[in-house]
Amino acid sequence: MIDAGNTAWLITATALVLFMTLPGLALFYGGLVRAENLLSVLMQCFAIACLVSLLWLGLAYSLTFSGSGAYLGDVNRLMLLGVARDAAFPNTAIPETVFFMFQMTFAIITPALIIGAFVERMRFSAVLLFTLLWVFLVYVPVAHWVWGGGWLAARGVLDFAGGLVVHLTAGVSALVIAVLLGPRTGFPADIKPPHAPWMTMAGACMLWVGWFGFNAGSALKAGGDAGMAMTVTHVSAATAALVWIAIEWLKFGKPSMVGAVTGAVAGLASITPASGYVGPAAAVVIGLAGGIICYFMVGLVKRRLRIDDSLDVFAVHGVGGALGIVLTAIFVDAALGGVGLAEGRSIGGQLAIQLTGIAATLLWSAVVSFAIAKVVQAVIGLRVNAEVEEQGLDLRLHGERGYNM
Amino acid sequence: MKYIVAVIQPHRLDAVREALSSLGVQGMTVTEVRGFGRQKGQTEIYRGAEYTVQYVPKVKIELAVSASIADSVVDAIGNAARTGHIGDGKVFVLPLEGAMRVRTGEMGADAL
Numbered sequence: 383m384i385d386a387g388n389t390a391w392l393i394t395a396t397a398l399v400l401f402m403t404l405p406g407l408a409l410f411y412g413g414l415v416r417a418e419n420l421l422s423v424l425m426q427c428f429a430i431a432c433l434v435s436l437l438w439l440g441l442a443y444s445l446t447f448s449g450s451g452a453y454l455g456d457v458n459r460l461m462l463l464g465v466a467r468d469a470a471f472p473n474t475a476i477p478e479t480v481f482f483m484f485q486m487t488f489a490i491i492t493p494a495l496i497i498g499a500f501v502e503r504m505r506f507s508a509v510l511l512f513t514l515l516w517v518f519l520v521y522v523p524v525a526h527w528v529w530g531g532g533w534l535a536a537r538g539v540l541d542f543a544g545g546l547v548v549h550l551t552a553g554v555s556a557l558v559i560a561v562l563l564g565p566r567t568g569f570p571a572d573i574k575p576p577h578a579p580w581m582t583m584a585g586a587c588m589l590w591v592g593w594f595g596f597n598a599g600s601a602l603k604a605g606g607d608a609g610m611a612m613t614v615t616h617v618s619a620a621t622a623a624l625v626w627i628a629i630e631w632l633k634f635g636k637p638s639m640v641g642a643v644t645g646a647v648a649g650l651a652s653i654t655p656a657s658g659y660v661g662p663a664a665a666v667v668i669g670l671a672g673g674i675i676c677y678f679m680v681g682l683v684k685r686r687l688r689i690d691d692s693l694d695v696f697a698v699h700g701v702g703g704a705l706g707i708v709l710t711a712i713f714v715d716a717a718l719g720g721v722g723l724a725e726g727r728s729i730g731g732q733l734a735i736q737l738t739g740i741a742a743t744l745l746w747s748a749v750v751s752f753a754i755a756k757v758v759q760a761v762i763g764l765r766v767n768a769e770v771e772e773q774g775l776d777l778r779l780h781g782e783r784g785y786n787m
Numbered sequence: 788m789k790y791i792v793a794v795i796q797p798h799r800l801d802a803v804r805e806a807l808s809s810l811g812v813q814g815m816t817v818t819e820v821r822g823f824g825r826q827k828g829q830t831e832i833y834r835g836a837e838y839t840v841q842y843v844p845k846v847k848i849e850l851a852v853s854a855s856i857a858d859s860v861v862d863a864i865g866n867a868a869r870t871g872h873i874g875d876g877k878v879f880v881l882p883l884e885g886a887m888r889v890r891t892g893e894m895g896a897d898a899l
Contacts, residue, residue, distance in 0.1 A: 414833075575831050575838040630835070640833045681835050694834060 384468060385475035391604035392476045392484055398595025399487035403431055403494050406592055410585030410647070411498055414640075414693050417577040418774020419502045420784035426497045426506070430513050431490045437517050438486045445518070446525045447485065452533040455526050474602045484599060485525075492521055492548045498693030499556035500764075502566050503771050506779050508764050515754045516555065520747050524551050528739070538724055539739040540710045540732065542611070543600035545655025545703035546743045553700015554744050555751035556691055557683070562755045563764050565690030567771055579640050586643035590619055593650045597657035611657040614665035615650065621669025622649025622676075629677050644698065648676035651702030656710040661719030668709050672702050704740050711736045788883035788896060789857035793848045794822065795868040795876040800846050806867035807850070810859060813899070815850035826874035845876060851883055851899055 408427035412420045434442075441460055449456030459465065462482060471481035493513045500509070525547045527534040534546075541547060566573060576582060597615045601607035626645025627637040652672025653665055660668070679697035683689050691697065711733040716722035723732055758764060765771075770778040777783055795803060800817065807815065821842035828841040852860050857880060864878050888898040 570836070571839075573838065575840065576833055579833075630832075633835075634832050636832070638832060641835070644834055677835065684836060 383475060384470050384477055385603070388475045388603040388605075389477060389480055391608065392480045392599060392602065395595035395599025396480065396484045396487055398592045399484070399491065399599065400431075402589050402592030402596065403427055403487070403491045406585050406588030407491060407494055407497075408585065409581050410589060410643075411501065411582075411693055413578040413581030413583075413585065414576040415501050416574040416774070417784055418776055420577065420776060421780055421782055422506070422775035423497060423501055425780055426501075426509050427494050429506075429510060430494045430497070433510060433513060434490045434493060434517055435486060437514065438482075438489050442489060442517055442522050443482055443485065445522045446489075446530045447481075450531050451526070452536070453527065454523055454532075455530050471602075476602065481602070484602075485529075488544060488548060488596075489517060489521055489525070492544075492552050493517060495548070495552035495695055495699055496556045496559065498695040499560040499691045500563050501692050502775065503765055504563060505763060505766055506775075507762050508758050511762060512559070512754060512758050515757065516751065519750050519754060520551055520555060521547070524743055524746060527742070534735075534739050534742065537735050537738065538727070538732070539735050540659055540714060541655045541707060541739065542658035542710075543597045543654045545651075545707040545710070546739050549651045549654060549699040549703025550707070550740065550743045551747045553696040553698075553703060554747040556695035557689065557700065558748055558751040559755050559764075560689050560691040560696075562752070562759070565688075566692060567768060569690045570684065570688065576640060583639055583643050586647055590646055590650065593619070593654075597654060601658060607658055610661070613662055614660055614668075615653050615657050617662050617665035618649040618653035618669035618672065619646045620649070621666050622646060622652065622673035625649075625670055625673025626677055629674070644680075644694070645673050645677070648672045648698045648702045651699045652676070652706040652709075654703060655706040656713060659710055659721050660713040663719050664709075664713035668706060668713070671709065672705055675705055676702050704744075707736045707740055708733065788851060788886060788899065789854050790849070790851050790881040790883040791857065791860055791864070791878065792881065793864045793868070793876065793878040794820065794845050795848065795864070796870065796874065797844055797846045799868040799870070799875075800848070802867040803848065803864055806863040807860065810856065810863055812850060812852060812856075812860065815848050818847045818849075820845050820847045824874070824877070843874065851886055853896055853899060 408424045412423045415423055444457050444459035445455045448459040465478050469478050471478040493516055526532045528541050528547050593615055594612050598608040598612040601611055623642050623646040626641045630641045631637040649669040649672045653668050676698050679701045680694045683691055683697050712729055714720040715729055822845055823842055828839055829843055831838045831840055861878050869875055886898040887894050
């Protein structure tokens, strides 16, 4: 039976999650690049949202959420054929159309997150082809394993809103494509600073607000689970932002705004898989851990490993998501304020399942993203030439300028 | 007639304008510019990474004055713009061969 309250909340949550990508993530990323590449980033986010929407309707939704295969769904929901207007999605009280739309917004933001790895140098055609292949070959299988009744779900993996499905897939794939694409010219010494940090702040705030839909919406109903998910989401974001402020203040003497909002996003990514299972005190710990570990991972990837994952997708999302998956196993315990482990399962047992999920998602995302990027490279090439890179993608690829002043 | 060009810290512009007004200077042209001197740019930190900004924002003031007050104008700019820190800027004085007020066609010192 369809319930009006649940449906109303999920429609709202769907709008919130789409708002995370359009324009939240677009502005968050857009402010961090140089002025000559602003529109290319906005355009990539926008085009990915449109492209994935059609892929989702066409086949991706069905392969993810229809059928009960261990590794992949079936084609019975192709084009949403056979979905009655008033049919509830199984085990929920919301229409399947609303579930379809809600999940679509996740399928949109996940490949959009990867943009942060390849900004300022990837061909637009390559972005679109990579996204098309990536949605079918990485996002759909992993989402089916975890949320669509696949083999990880059968083992009892806990990933409430996408630590594995969204953040780890995107983070690992971002790292792979950053390596294959190579760094921006001048990296690391001669990269221009972010052209509009205020835009990054505005985008981060939209992400934060939208994340209420992302995590509390993942309860798939209005009620106590959604309320607690929203609470822990907010607490973790605030904690991780303060952590980042504190670290920069101690280290450089000046707490930066770009750092503070990056910390908030790290806290949001870290709490995502745990958000339906843990209590508010655990959210403080998860925010602390997410803030500290993601901060140091940014430095490790960029300065030690010298990988130009330009906007730190792996360090913030991949690491934050995986960390949240691990900590979920601990803080789900009822003694620590969580909803409780499955009957007869210990923290150690749950941890083993969570680590299996991380290993499988990490390996699959890395190997398949590598293969996809190689195919795209062979078919149309990944990177713009040096002249286009120097002049900026806005004018050369899109024929417009971000600022006509 | 002298043509005075000063490159100063942007936040000292209002003080310089006030100092020049009290000397009776009737007008000046202000441009936002970027450059470097002994300051050699500055370092900014985003997400823990240092970025070297080679060209620092400055304000360039240009004005034409009669030769008799040129020295006091230079002094006034210097006093008003000085913070004592590296990056305070420079003032240049150039000879000026001619001038015309466009509205009236007045030439030379009358046009200033």
